[in-house]
Amino acid sequence: MQDKNRETTTNPTSDSRSWTELVDAVRINPEVDAMADAMREEVWRSVHSRIRRQGRWMRIGRWAAAAVVMAGVVCGSWMLGGMRTERRLEASALPVSVSTPLGVKSEVVLPDGSYVQLNGGTRIVYPAIFGRERRVTVEGEAYFEVVHDERKPFVVTTGSIVSTVLGTTFNVHAYPEDDDCRITLASGALRVDGAPGSRSVVLMPGEQGFFNRRSGLLTLRTVNVEQELSWREDKLYFRGEPLESIVRTLERQFNVDIVISDQALCGVRFTGEFVDGENIHEIMRIISSDSRILYRNYRNHFELYRNR
Template identity: 35%
Template sequence: MSEKQYSDPNEGPPFDDPSSSLEERMKDPVFLQTQLDAYEKARTETREAYEELLRRIRLTPTRKINPLYYYVSGAAAAVLLVVTGYFFLHASRQAPPLAYTAAKGQQTHVVLPDGSQVWLNSGSRLTYTARTGVTRQATLDGEAYFEVAPDKTAPFHLSAGRTETVVLGTAFDVKAYRGESVSITLLQGSVRVDYLSKNMLLQPGQTVLARADTFARQNSPDTSSVLAWKEGFFYFNGTLDEVARELAHWYDVDVTLRKGMVFKDTVISTTPRNLPLDSVLRRINELGAGHLRREGRTLDVMP
């Protein structure tokens, strides 16, 4: 009986051939040799692929990391964590700024979160920000009287114009309307006033004036006149143009001056602030220091 040759390992008596069985195929030496050759070929290809993979791994460069790197990285991470924590801690301790205003013809009394009391004069605006245990910062545009609650751990800083007043606990008046000179009068305690590159300490009964290059201190024996506005009165003690600007803050009018006009006479008067503007103008004009004339919302100042 001749033997059938199988050139392909998959060839041979098919399993579904009823004339062939697995036992018969296993007895065929040609079939067995073909299967063995296929196995050896597959094993060789697998080994070669594995050796190529190992060769590529060995060729991959590696970097030796200095142990100091881990210490430096850990220290940097720790510092970053501390700084970030400090920032968020103190940011959370800073309250959002608060704003207070007094409309024209009105004055407002406010109590700040730290317990300090502030009286705002007509047309004034105050903003306040506090950082617990660090500082208290306020900014004033206009005029206000302060009674600052003592807190040695958080000084009270007041910015008005280009001045900076630093206090721990005291009572003082600040007048700093935009475009006008700044005056600060101390009634109780002690304050330091900074202006440009200079600073000055005030004692009760003293006033500091700051404008342009002027930074001067003077005694104010009658401090009650400084707070006349807080009690509902105008206290005039200046030239007619200064009086007109004081009225403008309260009655919400604009002041016009003729070019080159100079006023030398001093107007001294105490007048209730609850009077109509026309009544106040008549009182001032009777003093003979000049003439104030109202036209709508404009106040003309004439000699």
Template identity: 35%
Template sequence: MENEHSELIIGYLQGRLHGRDLDNFYVWVNESADNKKLFFETKALYEACTPSREKSEIQDSWLRLLEKRTSRQHKKQSFWLRISTYAAVAIIATAITSSLFLWSSSQEKTMATRYIGGDGLNADVVELPDGSRVSLGSHTTFSYDAQYGKSRRVVYLEGEAYFEVAKQKDKPFVVKTKEQDIEALGTKFNVTAYPADSLLTTTLLEGSVRLTTSALAQQAVLKPNEQFIYNRKTQAFSLQPVDASQYVSWTTGYYYFPEQSLQAILYRLSHVYGVQFTVKSEELNHRTFTGTFYRGQSIKDIMEIIHLSIPIRYKIDDHHVTISEI
């Protein structure tokens, strides 16, 4: 059955589907999130194996890969891990580091940050002297000074980061953003605080955190699977229950959007891809969408995912995407 669906996908990618076959493809791909995921993972594998090759050679290679994939169905590893073997060369060729660290000569004397990994798909990771780990999102600035760990552990954030804080009860861990201090003793939490955004969001996975916000009189204490959202423009806030694991999946390259508005999704993607979106319909902005995106997909792939669920037209012009109703 999976092989049958793969052949259907390849037919679509090669432009061979027409009439009822094309209708059947659209019906199948919209049946479930798993079907959409299989479509874009298969697309990634197909495109990784097709550049600068003759059509017959491409078809032969594709059939061989299908046979290998079918023979491995008894294994429990995910389809994405399997295709990564074949797509690695294509991914490595285009991968870029998602965060850029700029250190002046004077900063190098006071900063003790150790940079680890970063391939543009998974999050870049900073390991702090106390063993705490910080996963950094796209276009994120993160720093701490030489006093870190002496009496307190204070770090500074502009952008998005996921924190896994080492327990040191006598040395509180504090994340400072422009308007907020987020204090933790030993916990896992995610903070989104891009300077240009109106929303500042903190999501707690484990432990507890205490938030002190400059414009609010009262502090807020979060429990696991709670999210605190502060609006910088209106100075309003909300505290809501969430599945916190969905808000840190970005550290492994996956972005989950459970029943979120198109406006909220594009807001998130603008940081991930460094793209500006213009939506020419307020009604479209409020349409809801459930889906999973992978960081390795192009912005065109992302627009195709949305297009399969919401009837839209889109135009990509360099780093600007215009979206309108059909």
């Protein structure tokens, strides 16, 4: 029994010494030190690699940011330069004026591609280059087919009347010698502004803005668009129109001179259609079928006088 107890009893001093020796052996073992050094080198390489990658991406980020800023500067300078150039071209562009003599019709294509047909005795003025606004001036009668452009309104000025559109087809009848100005809409939408103090009207297809120069009133009315545009096909429609107004239409259509010698005849109203290519002599004979009116002519000069 004593022998067994002696074999299983431990010596504290001996155990301490054995643990110390084991630790010292591990600490001084060159293979373990080499492994530790290798692990430290690997860790540092990994850390340095990450630092380099982060630095490279930071540099790339800085370069990209600089490139974006430079591109913005270049584009901004290009756009500003383009705008300045466009404005200089607009400012230096001379106005274009096109006039048609009486009895002659002509066609005009504007800088934006819009189409205009001019009736006899009509004048249109427009800039050679359109800028932020497409503005034209008309004296007489013209039919417009406007190219749609939301960014650049199309403005037609006829005396004190201003018509603003984005894209539409319409007719302007605004001879300076007439007492009225008529804007007739065929398609699209159109806003017509009267003289200062007059109201504005928005036209829908088949409607007409009728401005009386004497009263300064702008009214809205429904019309037959086909008849209003009939001049384009050399057709004439008169609906209770005074003789004085009819005479002016005939002068423009046929390039003739017509005089009403008796002012009492100026207000006589006529209704009629000339759609079969009637010439001026045939039309004058039809007018003189009214028992109150006679006419005589010499070449392109006609005189209407009262039947006594």
